[in-house]
Amino acid sequence: MSERITYPVKKREGLGKGANRRLRENGLIPGIFYSPTGENIPVETEVLPFAKLYKSVGKTTVFNLDIEGESKPCMLWKVEMHPFKSRVQHIDFYGVDLDKEVSVKVEIKQVGASKGVKAGGRLEDYRDTVTIVGKPELLPPFITVDVTEMQIEDAVFASALQLPEGVRVVYDNDFVILRVVPGRSSAAEETPEETGKKKKK
Structure with a gap:
């Protein structure tokens, strides 16, 4: 320390x-x-x-x-x-x-380039801060989330955040921090055959 x-x-x-x-x-x-x-x-x-x-x-x-x-x-x-x-x-x-827990808000920082985004998805972040609890000298200045391996439809929940031992996120119900959602191209891709069938209807 x-x-x-x-x-x-x-x-x-x-x-x-x-x-x-x-x-x-x-x-x-x-x-x-x-x-x-x-x-x-x-x-x-x-x-x-x-x-x-x-x-x-x-x-x-x-x-x-x-x-x-x-x-x-x-x-x-x-x-x-x-x-x-x-x-x-x-x-x-x-x-x-120093022997008693305190509650503070900390920033969430993203690192890496998501594989899902490279494949046409879109990274949506729903929270840029979370409230954490722990003894004062254990609290991190921020929380890092590595999104590199995230594919389309993958999500990071509050319960999955990486924190120092003795520190926890405050929540009643687990919630999504960020998610890779389908982009327009990945969600609406159609083959020429499928497009032709729609035109005939």
Whole structure:
């Protein structure tokens, strides 16, 4: 297991919309750390260091949040963006108990070129994310689905996703993630003889 990133933040004193607006005007982002025990600590951080952190850990990787010298295992829970500018407005840092399971959404990434698509089929994806549950340090940043061997009418179900041991997909009823369906050419191919018979009718 790789060493966890440590990310420093400062406690913030001012609360409310006015105080948060002043922070943003000074190149800072307001946030809150939610501890597993229910303690909420208002914090602030700089824009550029946070952008690097977000790119590195996403929303499924545990890191150490250093709040003025006190280190806490943490995940990014919510990153609120400005409605029409590429700017982070607010951050929710979620403190985790490393021995307890958490639930997160992860992206599904496809790799490979399907044999069914090469034969004239069409790959339809019905879900690009799924919810998974597991202990924080076991969670993958994304789930990979290799579609190379998929033929026409083949499907990948949630229950068949490859996950680390100790991690599972959340669902009541199993569901299809993606399927190779017949394309127009493969679904409607007819021989000249069949076409002639239809014209005579």
